[in-house]
Amino acid sequence: MEHFIVSARKYRPQTFEEVVGQQAITNTLENAIKSNHLAQALLFTGPRGVGKTTCARILAKKINQNSSENLEDNDFAFNIFELDAASNNSVDDIRSLTDQVRIPPQTGKYKVYIIDEVHMLSASAFNAFLKTLEEPPAHAIFILATTEKHKIIPTILSRCQIFDFKRIGVLDAKKYLEKICIEENITAEDDALHIIAQKADGAMRDALSIFDRVVSFSGKELTRKAVTENLNVLDYDEYFKTTDLILENKIPEVLVHFNSILSKGFEGHHFISGLAAHFRDLLVAKDKITIDLLEVGDNAKKKYLIQSEKCDLRFLLQGIELANDCDLKYKASQNQRLLVELTLMQLSSITFDGEKKNNKPYIIASLHFNTGVVSKPIFIPKAEKKLAVISSIKKTETLKDEFIKPILRNTNRRTSSLSLNSINLKKELEIIEVEFEEVEGLPTDEFLENKAVHLWKQYAEKLEEQGKKSVASILNASKPNIKGNEFHFELPNTLMKDQLDRAKGPLLKYLRENLNNFKIDLVIDVNEEVTKKYAYTPQEKYEKLKEKNSALELLRKTFDLDI
Template identity: 70%
Template sequence: MEHFIVSARKYRPQNFEDVVGQQAITNTLENAIKNNHLAQALLFTGPRGVGKTSCARILAKKINQQDTEYSEDEDFAFNIFELDAASNNSVDDIRNLTDQVRIPPQTGKYKVYIIDEVHMLSQAAFNAFLKTLEEPPAHAIFILATTEKHKIIPTILSRCQIFDFKRIGVLDAKNYLKVICEKEKITAEDDALHIIAQKADGAMRDALSIFDRVVSFSGNNLTREAVTENLNVLDYDTYFNMTDLLLENKIPEVLNAFNTILGKGFEGHHFINGLASHFRDILVAKDKSTIDLLEVGDNAKKKYLTQATKASIPFLMQAINKANDCDLNYRASKNQRLLVELTLMQIASITFDGEKKKSANYIIPATFFQALSPAAKEIKKPTQPKVTISEPEKVAEPKPKLVKPVLKTAQRRGSSLSLKSIHQKKEVKKTDIEENFDNHPKDSFTEEQLQKLWKEYANVLQKKGQRSMASIVATDIPKLEGKFKILFTVPNKLMKDQFHKGRPKLLQFLREKLNNYGIDVMINLNETVEKKFAYTPQEKFNKLKEKNPLLEKLRQTFELDL
């Protein structure tokens, strides 16, 4: 069996021309070498798999090739030293490196030290490295590489020339994969390579790893279907079909299609994110000046242009907003599938003109779809004779007695503006707070944890600008009564009423943080506490004077005003 070399190693760039998607940086480094304008300390930073270490090795080789006769095979390996800071991050490792720096190179002009994952160095190692980095010998050049620049201390950053590597674009990655397919004699559909490039998320190394995996799965013929099956991603056709159903207001078919997607093992969050991106791409395809923003294959681009003629801009804007709201609320939702289904039903109802819409979250009623079926029409026929009422002359004397109960029930319906209806609404609001949490978790907690979260909630209210509620929450320290009951004391009735209004949000905060949905807050009124608070300067001074009577003499001596 022949030894297999992964594409990420086999096609690793050997010169600056082979580096994908970093043309600005490679041109800068080449010009710096030609003009002898290269700094002695360089920092390469950026996401994983974008060519930082490859550029460092190419640069290390190029530096010594300048003004020197060299052969094709000469790589000046004796002049290049690589240190993996992830495993060599101690002070002793850096001291060994600084001792080696003093020795000049035997061949070539420079010794190049590549320190990969430099952010893994300890604080002491960074400090030991500072002096050498600031004043290195003339023959030494340091190239530092990292994915997390923010973890490097500022004194190191100030001594380096920083190069920020960017994520590799989808089209650049796709074009490079095409080149590899030609070299490996693999036939691949344009959409298949595009999906691989998208899945890589800007990392060329990841794109090559995915490419190897898909080739192992489907052989030398890469199709879009094979790639989507192997990578377990939702292809364009899924979103195109779903959008057609949404535009045609077919809610039952939409729900069945979503159920099929869940049956394939995809998460609702993944689907709703992809649907929002699909709406965005349709919106982009509606204008010729923005078509270039579509990072899709040629076949998919034609489908987007076709569907863009069906969908209006108001529909797309509303659909994107609803999908975005669903994305934001997905993690906090207790019934995530229902949340996505409601969002899909609302999107499917945007273009519905069957009746007057009452709200922005309008959903087509189920009776509309029942009316379309022939079985529903048969059910409606026998109900029609019951609606007809005989003329007044033919009404018998006992029939008015039957009307009276109907009138009484009509009179019992409270007006929306009556006092009774207002009290009923208040009762409904109260019942909304007291939900049934029998099946929810009820983890145990300590009084210290409770008091810490209580202070945290007061700070949250303060940041939101709800200072009145924040001051009420901070008036007393809550106490734990029994297992899950919290006792909180307020000094007056006004504060009690105000606290009662903000109690539901406080309960929700505590229940989520403590993972206990059996918590309840009991409010205790103690008007004697009110005397402890001093509001005016005179009251504050009197309070201090009780503790130290000499303050009054001090005020009179210096004729101080309050």
Template identity: 70%
Template sequence: MSNRMENFVVSARKYRPLQFEDVVGQASITDTLEHAIGNNQLAQALLFCGPRGVGKTTCARILARKINEENNQIDEENQDFAFNIFELDAASNNSVDDIRSLIDQVRFAPQVGKYKVYIIDEVHMLSQAAFNAFLKTLEEPPAHAIFILATTEKHKIIPTILSRCQIYDFKRISINDIKLHLENIARQEDVEYEEDALHLIAQKADGALRDALSIFDRMVTFTSGKLTLEKVAENLNVLDYEYYFKITDAALKNEIPNLMLQFNDILNKGFDAHLFISGLGGHFRDLLVAKIPQTIDLLEVGENTKIKYLDQAQRCDSQFLIDAIEICNTADIHYKTSKNARLTVEIALMQLGSLTAENSIDKKKSLG
């Protein structure tokens, strides 16, 4: 057991891409970089911007290896050293002295390979003096030097640095791309999974593949290698879709007492009432999207859950869904300023339960 613990490598490191074609969700950038290398048109100063966990440092390392690939005579253990890759974390090396010592190194040509590649991560953390010391070298670098700067906060970088770099904007990775990547890893790791469970992990990651892989590792440990939607939702503290389906069914049948009891049950399980009401609004939006054939692609859920949405959407009137979205949105807006937040949500549920009542002329009048 201890041996397994020693050898455990988190998925984000174990499955870090080593080739551009393996990078997930950044095809336009990886294609551009490959063409630039192939046509010998690579700028000497590149700036990779974008949210965390989307592949900036990974692409920087692949690029650094690619441009010195013709000298690939060294075993993989010493690969980074052999390819003259120097990484600097600007978050902890942000003083003018750190940049001056980097500039001193840059003057010397590489002993092996054609280029020395300097990857400066979190470059927005450099001090103003460090930025200024870096300007001249960045504008006129030696022929053997290539700088790759990476940042999550492009707006913090001074314009004089931006104008000297070729800028690549990395985008958030789509839920579907993350889910497909997780499926591939799950198969390699012999992990049993429900597709909807991986979909939920991908949603929770919010476009960051590294976050998705971190959650995936945690869920595999928690579920002992059997990822089910129920278990993943429980561990991520996400309300299972089933709650929203039940609430909607109760609202369609005007079962106000049932709505109140279900809401109480949700609160007793430790879920936040504000997240519940905003999530319920999202559920009604998804039902509306599922109701119209042209917009079904906007429904970002797993296949099994999609079938449930399509089924329930057929039982809901479009006007009911529009009114329900409005009620949830109003409760969401008023929640923080309310003296009695629970009552705000309960009133919204009563209004939802009255929408299809025969005597409901206006959704805000009689609660039926």
């Protein structure tokens, strides 16, 4: 079995032309050698895996090659000295180095000293190195390499010619991987190599290590699917699908899709940060000037261009803002999944109402998903966001009532727990009062007055069957006067009006749903001159008797009697 050599060593560049993504630096070094303008102390700084040590070795060989006639016979290995400052960082190590510097080379013109990870030298070692670095012998050249320039003392920096190595671009890394695939007879999809280059995050050495790992996994054929599986990368198709569902305002489907992503082992934080980056790429793809900023494969670029045409600028800007806000709050959140789901619901609601002029987050009324009726959004206050989230992920049958927000109101009426009448009265008073928000765009069908009156009486009968006879008697007292979408109902006193007000919400809900008109409203008027005889409640009877004899109230209070 042949000994395996990792790609990072096997394909390490041997000339400046082979160095990836550092053309400015390699050209400068070559010109300096040709014109004999090379400084005696050089500092190569930049991120890991971008070619600092490689360029130092190439430069060390090139200096002596230009000064020798027999280029092929001499590799000048004895003229190149490498010191790892991470493990040789003491004063004694530097003193030993300075002693060697005085001896001239036996072959070639220069002795080159490459000190890697130079920032690891101790303060005393730096000070011992200062004089030699400032006035080295004519035959000595020092090349220092580091990833952390800020840790080097200023007196050393001032004595060096500094070269800043940049991160290697995704496209440059992908092209180099394509060359290696040709050398190794490996068939690779364009998107697969692009994902590897992206995952490397600007380090060519990391890209080659990832490449070796993926080849070991999938063999001689690299596919996008195999790469995403092996590297645990969320495939960009998932983001395209998520964005399509968001643009179609399909909140339930978006939540289900997010759940499927979580079931594959991905974190919500990874998903939401990736979604923000996806929106950024869509924004970049909208303009021909910025299209070059889209660092994706050719196949992916086509998809971005197609989907960017569906997205307007307002949606993308607001989407990036919401996704980034979720990203920032994720770690501090006690319920991280709920936070992401709420963000997805808000994203799905951005394009729902084209006439909306402010950028406040809101969520589409879930009634829209149950009936298919296209309605304008309900604006949900911050205090009620949790209710909206819970309502939106319940079963469809529960969803239809989300646009009604029940609020229990405590009554100030004094009742005794010993009286059966009092118990019945308590049950009637425990009616949920419903506050309706302004809902536009819901059905407003026309209806016949006879049908409306029939539903009114039918509702009164239902209340009576439920034991709520007091409210039923008020509804049966007279017939409502219908004017357009308003039901006008007259009552003789404010006591009856208050009691009907408490039962107004469920009544309106019943009428609106059965008449398919959500503009219906109930207007209760008090007319004390109404002479019709009503079926009085015990409370109303007591009020009438009290008007005739005021001593009755004193008697009730004295003996603590029930009404």
